[in-house]
Amino acid sequence: MKLGLFDGPSGRILGAVIGNDVIDLAPHLPRSTPAEALGAVLALGDEDRIELAAAASAVVRARNPQPTVVALDSLTPAPPFAGNKILCQVVNYGAHSDEISIAAPRNPFLFYKPLSSLSGATDEVIAHAASAQLDYECELAVVIGEPGRNIPVEHAFDHVAGYTVMNDWSYRDLQFNARAPHLNGSFGRNWTKGKGLDSACALGPWIVTADEIADPYALALSTTVNGTVRQKAVTGDMLLTIPELIAEASLGMTLHTGDVIATGTPGGVCLGGDAFLAVGDQIVCEIDGIGRLSQRVVGDDGSYVRGITL
Numbered sequence: 001m002k003l004g005l006f007d008g009p010s011g012r013i014l015g016a017v018i019g020n021d022v023i024d025l026a027p028h029l030p031r032s033t034p035a036e037a038l039g040a041v042l043a044l045g046d047e048d049r050i051e052l053a054a055a056a057s058a059v060v061r062a063r064n065p066q067p068t069v070v071a072l073d074s075l076t077p078a079p080p081f082a083g084n085k086i087l088c089q090v091v092n093y094g095a096h097s098d099e100i101s102i103a104a105p106r107n108p109f110l111f112y113k114p115l116s117s118l119s120g121a122t123d124e125v126i127a128h129a130a131s132a133q134l135d136y137e138c139e140l141a142v143v144i145g146e147p148g149r150n151i152p153v154e155h156a157f158d159h160v161a162g163y164t165v166m167n168d169w170s171y172r173d174l175q176f177n178a179r180a181p182h183l184n185g186s187f188g189r190n191w192t193k194g195k196g197l198d199s200a201c202a203l204g205p206w207i208v209t210a211d212e213i214a215d216p217y218a219l220a221l222s223t224t225v226n227g228t229v230r231q232k233a234v235t236g237d238m239l240l241t242i243p244e245l246i247a248e249a250s251l252g253m254t255l256h257t258g259d260v261i262a263t264g265t266p267g268g269v270c271l272g273g274d275a276f277l278a279v280g281d282q283i284v285c286e287i288d289g290i291g292r293l294s295q296r297v298v299g300d301d302g303s304y305v306r307g308i309t310l
Contacts, residue, residue: 004206083258092264129302
């Protein structure tokens with residue numbers, strides 16, 4: 001089942017995507033906000049989730065006018081997020097390690113992206129005035145279903161509800177402390193500012209539940225910039241496995257339903273040698289079997305702004 005949060009004329013809904021239709025799942029779930037409802041579905045056991053998917057399919061097959069069926073192209077995808085943490089693995093593909101001359105870690109090394117950085121699959125990404133080096137990173141993102149702490153590797157997949165696409169947008173000069181390089185020696189790279197600005201975490205366009213993904217290591221991944229292919233890989237090229245990342249992330253820290261773990265990006269990022277992105281560029285990140293993010297870069301003059309609603 002494809003599960004997504006969508007904005008339309010009647011507000012935000014939780015929907016199941018079937019072909020070119022989106023079925024509003026609200027009638028099939030306890031009364032709650034769309035994000036809470038998404039979390040409830042992600043927490044369901046396999047049998048209950050399959051039953052819900054069958055109910056959604058039955059609505060489409062009925063072919064009657066249904067207020068719960070909305071055309072996909074009439075909606076705007078919102079970030080399909082229902083957790084409280086976004087964790088990202090650093091270098092996890094050999095080609096990416098080679099292009100930036102940074103050795104891939106032998107063990108997981110995870111950093112946070114704040115929830116305020118979330119953006120949807122078609123939202124614009126901001127070339128913030130604070131940075132001159134905007135870069136993309138297409139990644140397979142794992143979505144947690146059943147919560148857990150200290151999860152063993154052998155049980156890790158039991159906690160996976162599904163998968164989505166992430167563009168781990170990066171502001172490289174901030175990441176590498178360009179304004180204060182002396183900080184690198186004592187404190188390391190600035191993951192928070194370099195990866196956490198507004199719009200820097202694109203997720204979507206929906207979550208594909210784990211039962212629909214026969215092999216999460218056999219998914220083709222690509223990124224294009226203005227139609228030119230920049231990244232092309234298979235998720236099986238990742239060095240550390242999904243269970244290893246889940247096991248590390250859960251050590252002493254509960255992974256909650258809806259939490260996201262991004263698995264790293266392959267080679268082909270701007271940092272590897274291409275020019276950094278400019279206002280007007282169109283970046284498409286796609287993973288076969290899941291979906292695509294298509295975002296345009298917009299400018300920001302750095303003016304003082306108050307009262308922003310995220």
